[in-house]
Amino acid sequence: MKTRAHLTLVNELETSAIDIADRGLAYGDGLFETLRVVDGKIPLLSYHLERFKRGTKALDLGETEMLAGKFERYVGLALKDLTKAAHLKRAIIKVILTRGQGGRGYAPPDEPELNFITQVFESPEFPxxxxxxxxxxxxxxxxxxxxxxxxxxxxxxxxxxxxxxxxxxxxxxxxxxxxxxxxxxxxxxxxxxxxxxxxxxxxxxxxxxxxxxxxxxxxxxxxxxxxxxxxxxxxxxxxxxxxxxxxxxxxxxxxxxxxxxxxxxxxxxxxxxxxxxxxxxxxxx
Incomplete structure (x- = not known):
């Protein structure tokens, strides 16, 4: 069963398009967090943010606090969008960070242009x-x-x-x-x-x-x-x-x-x- 996103942002642009040379696609070079939203709030947000920060350090993706700030910004944009969707009282926000386009070969670029991908989904139903x-x-x-x-x-x-x-x-x-x-x-x-x-x-x-x-x-x-x-x-x-x-x-x-x-x-x-x-x-x- 396919699950369609209610919203997809690549950085701040509402689009589902991304460069096919993105290292997240080519090598899995990046991170993601899946956040549960209930009535406009994310119960474990601080724990997601701390794990995200550990991930940026482990993969050496860039300045940790700067990336954490962007993470919070994109989560905020997703939450703002959810205020317009009255039927989505419970939702999932997925935030993906990739090292961006890197050309051919495993070695990452010295100054990567990172991509944040933010998606909003309906919350899954479990028995x-x-x-x-x-x-x-x-x-x-x-x-x-x-x-x-x-x-x-x-x-x-x-x-x-x-x-x-x-x-x-x-x-x-x-x-x-x-x-x-x-x-x-x-x-x-x-x-x-x-x-x-x-x-x-x-x-x-x-x-x-x-x-x-x-x-x-x-x-x-x-x-x-x-x-x-x-x-x-x-x-x-x-x-x-x-x-x-x-x-x-x-x-x-x-x-x-x-x-x-x-x-x-x-x-x-x-x-x-x-x-x-x-x-x-x-x-x-």
């Missing part, structure tokens, strides 16, 4: 049963590439997720779990993982691969608000199978409990409800 009754988690065959320099940021090269999502689509399940080359659990195709074991809530370490999700970081930072402390650790597939409960989290859909994974059925852990209640109150999930 309410995903949150209330849980999902079945598929174990993806494709494994994540190990690259500590790029781990955590949302760079444009998403081939690992593309291949894993193709595998997931064949399974018919709602989300897929991805491992690294050591067979440790890292993340879902579009989410981070929470593991409930006794009193512990653990999320896999992503220092070598994976995305530092904004909701994941919020939960790591705000134990005092949720009443639940989340910590990072290296997690094996066996740890996941023996856990008391599992859940996947994402800044777009919130938290989905896992009811089945790798042939094991899980009861919805009580802490899922605690987190969901906090997210509903704080961010209207």
């Amino acid at each position: 309410e049963t995903n949150s209330a009754q849980g999902i079945t988690l598929h174990l993806c065959d494709h494994k994540l590439s190990h690259q500590p320099v790029l781990a955590g940021i949302k760079h444009l090269n998403r081939l690992d997720q593309v291949l894993a999502s193709k595998d997931l689509a064949k399974s018919g399940y709602e989300e897929g779990l991805m491992l690294d080359y050591k067979n440790n659990v890292v993340e879902g195709t579009k989410s981070n993982l929470l593991i409930f074991t006794g009193k512990d809530i653990i999320t896999p370490n992503i220092s070598g691969a994976g995305v530092a999700g904004t909701l994941r970081q919020y939960l790591l930072d705000n134990a005092a608000l949720t009443g639940l402390a989340l910590r990072e650790a290296e997690i094996s597939i066996e740890d996941s199978k023996s856990a008391d409960g599992l859940a996947v989290i994402n800044s777009v859909f919130g938290l989905w409990p896992v009811k089945e994974f790798a042939g094991k059925r899980y009861a919805i852990h009580k802490n899922c409800g605690i987190i969901q209640s906090h997210l509903k109150t704080s961010f209207s999930y």
